[in-house]
Amino acid sequence: MIAYAFLTTIIAMSLSTDQTALLSLKQHITSDPFAAVSRNWTNSSSVCSWIGVTCSSRHHRVAALNLSHMSLSGTIPPQLGHLSFLVSLDLKSNLLSGAIPQVLEILIII
Ligand SMILES: *[C@@H]1O[C@H](CO)[C@@H](O)[C@H](O)[C@H]1NC(C)=O
Numbered sequence: 001m002i003a004y005a006f007l008t009t010i011i012a013m014s015l016s017t018d019q020t021a022l023l024s025l026k027q028h029i030t031s032d033p034f035a036a037v038s039r040n041w042t043n044s045s046s047v048c049s050w051i052g053v054t055c056s057s058r059h060h061r062v063a064a065l066n067l068s069h070m071s072l073s074g075t076i077p078p079q080l081g082h083l084s085f086l087v088s089l090d091l092k093s094n095l096l097s098g099a100i101p102q103v104l105e106i107l108i109i110i
């Protein structure tokens with residue numbers, strides 16, 4: 001029971017790391033003409049149900065981020081590198097500047 005609670009806490013903390021990383025990205029978006037991210041990425045729903053976000057069923061962590069064709073402007077914050085289970089990042093057809101964190105050794109489409 002204690003072990004179970006402990007494990008649950010670790011999983012919750014880990015997904016909240018992903019949430020913090022994505023909220024940081026949201027804060028760095030200066031223009032979101034379709035209000036995709038600005039309206040949908042809120043704390044009232046799980047990160048895994050956010051637009052463009054796919055969680056792995058195995059780890060229950062953010063595994064893919066697909067914000068392609070959303071006409072987003074802004075910068076990519078280094079906190080995006082905290083998505084430690086991310087395997088796919090698609091940012092095609094946006095105006096996002098800034099470096100993709102080097103810790104991400106994944107499929108990246110820009
Ligand atoms: C965000 O978008 C997803 C997918 O379209 C939807 O299921 C979810 O309810 C939306 N959440 C909010 C807070 O609008």
Ligand SMILES: *[C@@H]1O[C@H](CO)[C@@H](O)[C@H](O)[C@H]1NC(C)=O
Pocket residue numbers: 016020043
């Ligand atoms: C959303 O949740 C994060 C982390 O739990 C918190 O830091 C942030 O202040 C919250 N934002 C809002 C608008 O409630």
Ligand SMILES: *[C@@H]1O[C@H](CO)[C@@H](O)[C@H](O)[C@H]1NC(C)=O
Pocket residue numbers: 066068088089090109
């Ligand atoms: C991202 O979404 C677009 C539109 O749905 C799709 O065409 C594209 O293949 C997706 N990218 C990845 C890496 O799955």
